[in-house]
Amino acid sequence: MIARAPFLRVAVPLAVGVGVLIAWEGLVRFYQVPAFLLPAPTAIWQAFAANADNLMVSLWVTLKVTLAAFALAVVGGVGLAVLFSQNRLIEMALFPYAVVLQVTPVVAIAPLILIWVGLDHAERALLILAWIVAFFPMLSNTTLGLRSADHNLRDLYKLYGASRWQTLTELQLPSALPYILAGMKISGGLALIGAVVAEFVAGSGTSTGLAWRIIESANRLQIAKMFAALFLLSGLGIAIFFALTLLEHLTLRHWHESAVKREN
Amino acid sequence: MNAPPSIPSWSQPPGIRIENLTLRFGDETVFENLSFEIEGGSFVALLGPSGIGKTSLLKTIAGLTPPVAGCISASDGAPLAHRIAYMGQQDLLFPWLSVLNNVMLGSRLRGEKPDRARARALLAEVGLAERADALPATLSGGMRQRAALARTLYEHRPVLLLDEPFSALDAITRARLQERAAELLRNHTVLLITHDPMEACRLSHQLRVMTGYPATLGEPIEVPGATPRAPDDPALLNLQAELLKRLLAGSET
Numbered sequence: 001m002i003a004r005a006p007f008l009r010v011a012v013p014l015a016v017g018v019g020v021l022i023a024w025e026g027l028v029r030f031y032q033v034p035a036f037l038l039p040a041p042t043a044i045w046q047a048f049a050a051n052a053d054n055l056m057v058s059l060w061v062t063l064k065v066t067l068a069a070f071a072l073a074v075v076g077g078v079g080l081a082v083l084f085s086q087n088r089l090i091e092m093a094l095f096p097y098a099v100v101l102q103v104t105p106v107v108a109i110a111p112l113i114l115i116w117v118g119l120d121h122a123e124r125a126l127l128i129l130a131w132i133v134a135f136f137p138m139l140s141n142t143t144l145g146l147r148s149a150d151h152n153l154r155d156l157y158k159l160y161g162a163s164r165w166q167t168l169t170e171l172q173l174p175s176a177l178p179y180i181l182a183g184m185k186i187s188g189g190l191a192l193i194g195a196v197v198a199e200f201v202a203g204s205g206t207s208t209g210l211a212w213r214i215i216e217s218a219n220r221l222q223i224a225k226m227f228a229a230l231f232l233l234s235g236l237g238i239a240i241f242f243a244l245t246l247l248e249h250l251t252l253r254h255w256h257e258s259a260v261k262r263e264n
Numbered sequence: 265m266n267a268p269p270s271i272p273s274w275s276q277p278p279g280i281r282i283e284n285l286t287l288r289f290g291d292e293t294v295f296e297n298l299s300f301e302i303e304g305g306s307f308v309a310l311l312g313p314s315g316i317g318k319t320s321l322l323k324t325i326a327g328l329t330p331p332v333a334g335c336i337s338a339s340d341g342a343p344l345a346h347r348i349a350y351m352g353q354q355d356l357l358f359p360w361l362s363v364l365n366n367v368m369l370g371s372r373l374r375g376e377k378p379d380r381a382r383a384r385a386l387l388a389e390v391g392l393a394e395r396a397d398a399l400p401a402t403l404s405g406g407m408r409q410r411a412a413l414a415r416t417l418y419e420h421r422p423v424l425l426l427d428e429p430f431s432a433l434d435a436i437t438r439a440r441l442q443e444r445a446a447e448l449l450r451n452h453t454v455l456l457i458t459h460d461p462m463e464a465c466r467l468s469h470q471l472r473v474m475t476g477y478p479a480t481l482g483e484p485i486e487v488p489g490a491t492p493r494a495p496d497d498p499a500l501l502n503l504q505a506e507l508l509k510r511l512l513a514g515s516e517t
Contacts (some may be wrong), residue, residue, distance in 0.1 A: 154357050155328045160370040160419075161346070170373075176362055254360070254399060 047224035069130030098121020133194030141183030145176025277422035279304035285334030309464035312474030446492035475514030
């Protein structure tokens with residue numbers, strides 16, 4: 001029963017967070033930990049307030065890359081999976097290369113991509129690298145989802161004279177929706193990771209994302225600012241996760257097993 | 265059935281002729297050279313142990329599973345395709361469509377104008393008038409099964425293949441629905457799979473028992489009298505005992 005109370009679901013983790021922050025602050029002050037090792041939460045807050053302008057600009061840069069990569073991953077992943085579902089030959093031909101793209105560490109491809117797009121267009125390299133990381137979960141989840149439509153339902157569609165297009169749009173895609181949404185949750189987080197890792201490796205040219213702020217702060221031993229950037233990144237990741245969870249809930253709540261409240 | 269004039273009705277539903285039908289899944293032969301005939305307008309119940317191939321036979325007749333060899337035809341010579349409605353073991357309702365839209369699914373897929381009035385009338389026939397706009401997930405198993413029956417009837421096909429349509433229902437609902445079905449399915453050619461000897465005896469004109477590996481069909485058992493038969497009819501009880509005996513004998517081999 002405890003786990004179901006909506007108030008407690010928010011209050012309990014929040015209390016843990018506040019407790020950790022207080023303990024952190026207390027321990028840092030008590031043991032007088034040097035700020036370049038572990039700054040106190042209040043120092044991090046002050047560093048954030050002092051650098052709010054450039055941190056928020058960086059947040060926006062990272063957010064843009066993340067969202068663009070994520071959107072392309074969703075469109076590309078679902079699109080290619082649909083193509084796979086329509087033609088086994090295309091799937092046989094291309095799927096291994098999608099796997100190659102997935103298993104090759106993105107850090108290793110980064111320099112190559114950067115050379116290809118040109119050092120003047122580092123933001124394009126970031127977009128491509130983040131997309132590579134975010135793409136595969138969309139592809140594999142959607143492919144699985146499109147295949148998982150109940151065979152008996154497919155038989156029914158066949159019997160009722162449904163066209164291939166109807167079978168795809170009215171049976172396979174809705175059946176795949178829970179898989180697509182689960183893929184989006186993974187892919188959304190990976191797009192952010194991809195954007196950050198790519199920026200670490202490739203730099204970001206003229207516009208500076210949060211990853212570059214972290215490198216910069218580390219080089220200058222501005223550890224409090226580094227923490228502030230880190231918290232912003234976590235916050236961004238959490239926001240993406242919650243937005244996608246909300247989308248999942250809104251889309252599936254009416255009919256899917258995972259979301260429907262039982263009457264009996 | 266009071267079909268509106270837009271739907272062509274049939275004067276005599278066609279019979280089904282099965283000749284030398286062979287079905288294999290990999291190395292496993294489900295049945296071989298199976299031949300039998302279902303008379304037009306008759307209600308035939310198919311019984312037999314689980315896993316013997318009854319559902320496979322039904323799917324083959326429906327054109328969903330291609331046979332290795334053999335021929336399935338209609339007794340009137342016209343093609344069987346588009347004259348068959350099939351109702352599977354599971355209700356197969358689409359979770360994202362309301363009960364009403366599930367019933368009208370076939371006409372929507374074929375690009376016809378959905379006949380709401382008839383769909384609602386059929387839902388009323390199976391006792392679901394109140395739940396027409398509900399989503400399947402909010403219905404009980406029995407209600408879902410009834411919605412599936414309404415959808416099968418909405419298809420308005422002269423040949424009906426029913427795979428244990430009433431198995432998920434409680435005894436009372438089942439008895440009621442059997443009576444409704446007997447009325448609604450008149451002037452159809454029906455092949456019904458059931459595990460319930462009582463159901464078979466109440467509803468059908470002829471019983472067929474499927475046994476053995478690969479499966480064969482026993483001699484047809486004719487059931488005299490009008491359907492649905494009263495559950496306490498002594499002749500029916502005798503027949504039911506006879507049928508059980510055959511089924512038990514068949515499952516020992």
